[in-house]
Structure formats: C-alpha cells, structure tokens
Amino acid sequence: TEFKLKTPPEDGISSVKFGPNSSQFLLVSSWDNSVRLYDVITNNMRLKYTHERPVLDVCFQMVCSETIVGTHDNAVRAVEYSSEVNGILTGSWDSTVKLWDPRSPNCVGTYTQPDKVYTMSLCGEKFVVGTANRKVYVWDLRNMGYVHQRRESSLKYQTRCIRCFPNKQGYVLSSIEGRVAVEYLDTSAEVQKKKYAFKCHRTKEGGIENIYPVNAISFHSGYNTFATGGSDGYVNIWDGFNKKRLCQFHRYSASIASLCFSHDGTVLAIACSYMYEQETLPENIPEDNVFIR
Template structure:
C-alpha cells in the first residue's frame, strides 16, 4: 500500500481530562451516542467519560487490572480482567454486579445485540456465553489455547488465540461445533481481530507489523481476494524497525478501518481498494486501543505504555478524541 502524507495534530483533536493512571486496555464509544466513552485500565478501573463535556461521569473497580470492557446498550456495560470476574454496571441505577467468573483472566468481553448475550474469552482457554439476567454462564466452550482477541459479526464469533496460527469462527446460535478453523495468514502472534461492519469478513493484526484482510465465504473465488500487507514500520538510521499492530477500529459508515501500533502512529485504510487513506501525527506512546464513534464522526485514541514494553520513564497515558472527516475516512 502506498504511503500517504502524515496529518498533524490540529484543533479538531483534544485529550480527555483525568485519564486512567496505568495502561489503557480498551476504549469504546457508546453504540447509541458519540458523547460517551467507556475506558478500562490496568489501574483496576472502568470509567465512563462525557466526551462533549470532557469530564468523567462515573467509575467502578475490579480487584485487579481490567483487560476489556464493552457497552450492551446506552445504559449498561460489562468488563473483565485479571481478577477473573465478569462485572456489569447499570449507569442509571449506579449499581454494579458480578455476573460470574472464569478460572483465569478474562481477556475479551463482547456483547451480541442480536442474541442479547455477553461473550467472554479467557486465558483459561474457554469462551463463555452469559445471559445478563442469570448468574451462571449459558455455555462454556473450549478453545485451542488462551484467548487473546475476539470479534463479533452479528451471531458470528471470531476467536484469536495465543497460538498464532489458529483462528476459530463460531456461530453463537449453534456452539456445538466450530464453524470454521482458519489458519492465520500472518506468521506471528495475532494481536487484534475486528469484523467488517458489512459482516463479510474480518481484519487481524500481528506483533510483526502486518495486517491481514480475510473473508468468511470459503469459496475459492472469494478466498483468492484475501491479502496481507506490511504497516507500522519505520526506517531509522538505515534500519527498519517493526512494531506490533495493537488496535483496529472500523468506520461504521465507510467500511474503512484505522490501525494503531507501538510506533505511536494511527493509519486509516481502505481495505477493499488496498489503499492507505492517511496517517495521523505520531502520538507520545504506543496506541493500545482505538474506537470510532457509532456515527463515524470521532475516533478515540488511547496512547498508552504497554506492559510488555521496556521504558523506564514512559509518557503519561492519554486518550485523544479526534474529529474525523470524510477526507480521512472515505474511500477515494
């Protein structure tokens, strides 16, 4: 993909006041409003921010670092982390509840609107489905290895594990068998998976500065169109430094997607036409999470030191809210 010019920091971007005090694991805009942002962190907290007012509306805590969080609707959220607990919070009632537990850390939390179920992926090598009205999971399903990343495409669940070559595709309506067992197109560990808004496929990234575009349809003619490309690599002093691609977020209107890497850059891609649309300015630290708002008007960018990185004096964790334009996100 041909490089595009870097787009610098301008007046259309600001930082959130009172950010978390440790690594930011996840940022998620509300599915109902571009005003509210849910953030989980290694400081044991889950925070809800009013983006327009730039203030923290509420916070609740786990008994350990929180690795993921998600909204179910505009007034409820779910979270999980190293304390192995799945929690839910009701914003209207200001009430939290523990729904249940895994035997090891909960790495991923997703909500399936079509079925009204919460999906958790854990380092105990299982995926669990939860009815928010019940204290026990409705099902527990073994995975090949520790779950590292997950994505939903309606009732389809895509699971990436620590074992780099395995990607499992499940159908939440019938979890008695794996719908597809896929071999990753990438040679190194999968870091992030996100599904296309049109539900036709997914994008996955690796620790080795690569991104793959995959399609669910197993027919040979469709599988011929999948591809992978290099990104988040910087040439310095004659050497090419390669960085993990930690975060992916899709623009719900244009089907384009943003990637964030440990190089501190955010790129926006047109996956169908195999083009990079733009690159923003370099952020102070690794990009740990990204989230487009439901209407595509804003992008939340978590600039945050990751725990596997070596830095004696890392920059402070920060969340940037960037107003994005069609010029930056619409296929050309």
C-alpha cells in the first residue's frame, strides 16, 4: 500500500528523513525555504519552519529545542547527527565539514575537504564525504586530526549520493550517469576484491539508451538491502551482497529526489520532485510529492 502526504512542499524536495526511534515522524526539507514535520500515521503536517533560503538537508536529534549552531561561507548541503559524539556534522559547498555541539552555538572543529561537499554519510565512528571532482574522504570522529582515507570514486562521473551500510563495513555511492558502486572501508586486498559497480536507472526507447542520475540511496536496517531512486522516476530495491535487484516500484510522475527507510524498516518515504535536469522546461512541471510505502 502507498499513500501521498497531504500539504506537500511547494517547490523541489531536497531531503526526507525519518526520526531515529519511530516510523511515525518524517522531516522534509525543500527549496520553498521550509522544513516540515509530518505525522505519517495520521497523515498530517505537525510543524512547519520557514527559513530565509532553500533548505537542502535535514536530520533528527534526540532533543526538542531550537538552537542556531552557526554558519558556513556557502550553502550547507549535508547535515548528519552523530549520537557517538552527540554532535552535528554539516558539509558545505565552502569545501568544509564542521562539527557542532548542539547544546551551544560553538563550532567544535572545521575540517577542510578537497572540494564542494555534495553528500555525507555516518558509519558509526567514521563518516564518508563525497565531494565535487569525484573525491571521497573517510574521517574518524575519534581522531579528526587527519583524513583517515583519501579515495577517488570508482565511477567516472559526478557523485550524487553516498550511504553507509548498516553493518558499517562499507558504503554505496551513486553518480549522475546511472551507476552505483558498492565499496568497502577495509583497505586490505582481500576485502577490496569484493567491490563492484553496476548500471541502473536507464531506459531504452527506440534503440536509444537514456541514462539518468541516481539521486537517492537508503538502506533497510534489518536486511542490509538498499533502495535507489533516479531521475527516471523509478525506485529499485537491491541486495548488495548477492548483487541482484529484488524489485522495482511503479514509475513516479517526477524524479526521485530523496528516499528514507524508517529505522525499523517498516516504511519507505519517497520524495518526487522535478529536478531541472533538462535544459528546456516541460510544459507542465510535475507536482512535488512525498509518498509513504
């Protein structure tokens, strides 16, 4: 079963995130300058925060209070809350990641990245940062004095999304060119032999292959399977260990901009938005919607 959330954002949806402890509450950020909190069980919008600029990412923290923790010199693209250090990590187009103490407006540390930060994912005590020019940095929150690993994406084109395996052994990385890579953090030759990449989110029409960006990845916490969402409007579910696609949902009316499995894996939030991939705008821009499945 699947239903649409009422009162969706009025512009492109940038991120959807479920709360850490239940599948009831969903945060949605948007280019309409808003952050909305939905109760997906009753299908109503509980709260709406309006900001001065588009909001590109959201995350949950355990506490209910508002604190302005600080600023970056450019757009903040990725936000993660780390329960390991009780800190908020923000990745920005100013080519830095900053660590914040949520109880006070103090920046705990600023860490230079190789380029603009496009995506970021926590992996227990480590976190993985994907930047422009296909760079991937792995950091360790226990020792932020140096970069733990400097890598390059194994995909030829721009990185779109990185999400870490729930078992913390590696991460999945997607690109704008209809490909996904499964990577492992252990640098030993034995483990690195297991890494691979595959094509997805491509359609054939009249003998021509259309290739779409893979914008979103979300892991199911129980099965270590993951969902990918592309600008082809499809959501695919994959078994990364056995290298096979388990299923494909119906085609949605717009690009899949963001995906999030609830913590218990019972529901999947699917954000559908026109993402301005084409040079010419379509006559009717599809509505922005969030589906709960």
